[in-house]
Amino acid sequence: MTRKSILLFLLSLFAISTQAQQIFSNNKYPLVDFRPPLDIVPPALAGSFGELRGNHFHSGIDFRTNQREGYPVHAIADGYVSRMRVQNSGFGLALYLVHPNGYTSVYGHLSRFAPKIAAAVKALEYQKKTFELDEFPAADLFPVHKGDIIAYSGNRGSSGGPHLHFEIRDTKTENTINPQLFGIEIPDNIPPVIYALYVYKLNKKPFNEYTPKQYEQVTGANGKYALNKATPINISGETGFGITATDRHNGASGINGVYSIELEADGKKIFTSAMERFAFENSKAINSHIDYPAYMTSKKSIQKSFVDPGNPLQIYSSLVNNGRIDFKDQQVHEMKYIVTDAKGNKSILQFTVKSDGKSVISTPDQPDGIPCLYSKENEFSAEGLKVVLPKGTLYNDFNLIYKIKPEPARGAYSQVYQIHNNLTPLHNGFDLWIKADSKLGNLKDKAVIVSTSGASQGGVFENGYIKATPKNFGSFYVTIDTIPPTIIPLNIGDGKNMSGIAKMTFKIHDNLSGIKSFNGYIDGNWVLMEFDTKTATLWHSFDERTQPGKHSFKLVVDDLKGNSKTYSINFIK
CATH class of the missing domain: 2.70.70.10 (Glucose Permease (Domain IIA))
Known part of the structure; x- marks a missing residue:
């Protein structure tokens, strides 16, 4: 290798390292x-x-x-x-x-x-x-x-x-x-794409579904973006911003996420988020990082450039007032977004804002409810109901609203309780107790809490109540699961000759509480059954343990409430 080629090689390594870092x-x-x-x-x-x-x-x-x-x-x-x-x-x-x-x-x-x-x-x-x-x-x-x-x-x-x-x-x-x-290289010289800007009227109040926001259309390409309208955006009071952006790389790329988002006001950084690393226990805080109500109502992933007080993510830096700005001088201010991918390709959105008292948009007060603070454990009780929100569950203070619906759902063993709504994200689940009515009787071991959409939340019986830990707010009631799982054989039946067939295959399903276990036995000996949840497919691959001849087979599938289904046949191998 010549000195020139060595130099070029070292320069290429330097280029890789500067981009990778x-x-x-x-x-x-x-x-x-x-x-x-x-x-x-x-x-x-x-x-x-x-x-x-x-x-x-x-x-x-x-x-x-x-x-x-x-x-x-x-x-x-x-x-x-x-x-x-x-x-x-x-x-x-x-x-x-x-x-x-x-x-x-x-x-x-x-x-x-x-x-x-x-x-x-x-x-x-x-x-x-x-x-x-x-x-x-x-x-x-x-x-x-x-x-x-x-x-x-x-x-x-x-x-x-x-x-x-x-x-x-x-x-x-x-x-x-x-x-x-x-230094794991993915070919990429394509900058991120910025689709839209959002302006949030925060007014020193917690962010929630009532926070007013306005949409600003963005135009541009190849790393340079601007608003459709060139005039300043009129703002008043405390304001936050958010954007939608994606990235792709060269070749057979999907639509992927961006690496970092920086927001500057008059040349000074007020917000940076960078996807360098994160802890798994904080991954669900994506629901604080984005405009969660917008995602739930329209599936738009707007990345907020202001940080909720209960957000535990460590991806933020250069924060000024947690990204909330409050211009009061009625001057025009230069704003700039810098969006970068992991290879260092940048896209820039520049726009201006002006504080204008005439453009005041008040943030509505939250409806009356039970005040809950993000910084502490919150709990309340009502007739037949108890709710505990452990510390660390909330990203913002809010007023919790609940309703007791007198009309029972079909198959219900309690009243239906609406616990707030699905527009307020939770970092962890909350503890929920619902009192079962008297007709539950000796079925307490079969009781589960379900949402009105039919999703099981699990449940254990405690002193007349069923306790569960839902991951999200919603409407819940007590019901029972007494139905065993179903087993559908796909390529095997009683007396079938399975010679030349590599495996026996089934579909298994449970109606409510979910599959707890599955166990297969050939000639009374346990054999490995493999399962794929997304296709509900269960199978056993034959090996040296099953020699040619006649065999018995038994499959036992249990759900989480102790209901069991058994499938037994003889087959030839």
Whole structure:
């Protein structure tokens, strides 16, 4: 290699590092330690880190796999398998590798593990008589070297299509970190797209569904954006802003999320959000980061540039008054949004505002209700009802409104209680007790709390009340679950010859409380049944345990309220 080519190579590495370190913190990440987990060239993403998803931020990046399964998945560096996980939903099949530089890599929605790992997982499943598994093997059991094939890409768990979900986590804190900050290259010279600006009349009141906002249309392309109207936006009192924006990269890219959003007023930063890293326990705070009422009513993901007081996310910096501005000088002020992707491509929206007392739009008062403070535990009781909102549940102060509906729902064993509405987000669930009426009798072990949409919230009997922990506000009542799950055989029946057929397959379903367990037995011995929640498909793959000849088979499926269904047949193999 000539001196000139060496220089060009070093310059290219410098260019990569300066782009990869486009972050808003003092953290520095290794840029040459890790290789890509797939050998698909060029790499393309179906989902970016921190992308806005329903009730959570996306915790990694999703590599496209050409709409098919079975690509070799490689260890990104030396290390060892620290966790082997099998789930009905979630990641489905997943591996976690610990690396000596202080980071852990995660590989999800796999179709299968590499042979040695797969054999160990299957042995543990038989030993523990369970399909779902969450094991933490010792560091010396499964060492890996950079580039080793550890698994194959798939579509298991809650995946919406074949892809590899990939994460890099801080081993010590378990916070998940944007993989593109580690030199994992995704070709991208396309800046983000800014669609709209929103102006919120906050007036020193908590943000909620009553907060007035106005929509401003944005025009532009290729990183340069402006408002449709050139005149200043007239504002009065305390004001906040929000925008809608997305990103994509070169090649077979989906519509992904942006990396950072900065807002400046007269050249001074007043708000920055950056998807560098976050803690999993705070992921649901996406509902505070966005305009949640707008999302619930129109599915628009407006990213607010002001921070609610109960928002626990650590993605914000350069905050002035939490992003709330209050100009009183009746002068024109220069505002600027800078939206950046993880490769450093920028888009800029510039506009002006002017404080004008004539443009006052009052923020309506919240309706009367039970005052609840975000900074403390809140509880109240009413006839047949008790509600507790633990500290840390709320993002803003609000007045809780509840109603008792005298007309019982069909199949109800209590009155129907409306607990506020679905436009107020909760960070954690709340504790709910509903008093069951006398006709519940000896069915208390079958009682559950359900929403009026029919979704089970679970429930246990306590001193005449049924207790559950709903994740969101809504309308709830007590009912019972006495119906066992259903089992539908798809390719097997009594007396069928299964020779040459690799597996027996079923559909299973429960009407209310949900599937708790499923257990299969061939000739009285427990056999592994695998389940995929999104398709409700249950199957057993035949192996050396089932020799040629006649066999008996029994499948037992239980729900969370103790209702059980058994399917028994004989078959030939």
